[in-house]
Amino acid sequence: MARASDEIEGLIALMARLPGLGPRSARRAVLHLIRKRGQLMAPLAQAMAHVAETVRECPRCGNIATRTLCDICEDPKRATGELCVVEDVADLWAMERGQAFKGRYHVLGGTLSALDAVGPEELRIPTLLQRLADESVREVILALNATVEGQTTAHYIAEEVERAGVAVTSLAQGVPIGGELDYLDDGTISAALRARKAF
Amino acid sequence: MARASDEIEGLIALMARLPGLGPRSARRAVLHLIRKRGQLMAPLAQAMAHVAETVRECPRCGNIATRTLCDICEDPKRATGELCVVEDVADLWAMERGQAFKGRYHVLGGTLSALDAVGPEELRIPTLLQRLADESVREVILALNATVEGQTTAHYIAEEVERAGVAVTSLAQGVPIGGELDYLDDGTISAALRARKAF
Structure with missing residues (x-):
């Protein structure tokens, strides 16, 4: 391997642990940082240190927060x-990108999993049920991933929320915008067919 | 766009300026950093701040250095x-990865360019000629990119170095190891043919 000084090799090794960067692209990124150490590297180091120090979980919803509650x-x-x-928070950000939802969130922090011994207590499910009353919630919208684990978790939560007398809905399943039928999996097509609506 | 708090959005914007990361992958990287803020984010911020403060150009060869001279x-x-x-330094690192060269380097910092008004004085060419005598150099190996600018610069340097009575060589051009003829450009194939050697 190329050998820069130990400090720089250490920085490259840390950068290579970021998702989307490998050893080679980390090297390129560090070289870019060194070239722009005034405009980019120093501010980035400072921003990172600041966020590392101030960031925490919102105690109410589990989102990322830098003050007591999240924004x-x-x-x-x-x-x-x-x-x-x-x-998780990545899903919250994905929902926010859509700009269609104006209410609040509740981040579970994972999905139920018998195999990994993740029960409702390990997720943020008890606090979700607590919030139903505290915030006079009228509707819970389940936006869990369309995977087996996500849907198992969704069913569990739906039961609990209905028992509390609050309406439960979930994201519609169907053909994505711009999607071509030929490239869609059979599961999506049959879900879209079952959920068909008047044109 | 998704809105995290201003500090986090600022960090994402800075990360997105790294080569190989876009707005979306920067967001993913920052989320990863936040999840691992103890093991990864704080050490990375610290390493970055340290390198930003200590890194400089080696006054002799132009490589990256954290002490007076580079390693x-x-x-x-x-x-x-x-x-x-x-x-540039990326090329030096590429040469070092090959582990075939045991001598020292001289980083030009670019190529000659009439259009951009880059003359020999703007590059590290005067110091190169100075080093020939200072370090009793016997051979200068030109490892410039096989582009028009790289080769123009190589010709200029070769003349100057020969005038100083020092031998000049350059990297061989030919078929890359593992290269398939069918995928090579015509220039490379004719260069390899001209430089053919006894089998």
Whole structure:
């Protein structure tokens, strides 16, 4: 391997642990950082140190927060009585990109899994049920991944929420926008057919 | 766009300026960093700040250094009288990966370009000629890119070095190891044919 000084090799090794970067692209990224050490590397190091120090979990919803509550929980405009349940923060961000949901979130932190001994207590399910009353939630929208684990978790939560007398819905399944039938899996096509609607 | 808090959005924006990361993968990388803020994010911020502060150009060869001279210039075993001229540090690292060259380097910092008004003074060519005498160099090996600019620069340097009475060589051109003729460009094939050797 190429040998820069130990400090730089150490930095490359750390960068290579980021998703989407390998040893080679980490090397290229570090070289770019070194070339722009004034405009980019120093500010990036500072921003990273600051976030590493201040970032925490929102105690209410599990989103990432830098103050006591996260930005969404603190925004009074988002107290719509609708609660969207997602597996993790990446899913919350994906929902926010859509800009279609104006309510608040609840981040589970994973899915139920008998194999990995993840029960409701390991996820943020008890606090979800607590929030139903605390925030006078009218509707819980399940936005879990369309995987076996996601759907198992969705069924469990749906039962619990219905028992509390709150409406439960979930994201529609069907043909994605711009999707070509020829490239879709059979499961999606049959789900879309079952959920067909008047044109 | 998804909105995390301003600090996190700022960090994502900085990360997205790294080569190989776009806005989306930067977001994913930052999320990964936040999840591993103890083991990865804090050490990475620290390593980055340290390198940003200590890294400089080796005054002798132009390589990246964290002490006065770079590791290669400081290594007495590499004073072999052979000097390898490269365009930039990435090329030096590429040469080092090959582990075939045991001498020292000279990083030009670019190529001659009439259009961009880059003359020999803007590159590290005067210091190269100075080193020929200072370090009793016997051979200069040109490892410039096989582009028009690289080769123009190579010709210029070759003339100057020969005038100083030092031997000049350059990397061989030909079929890359593992290369398939069918996928090679015509220029490479004719260069390989002209430089053919006894089997």
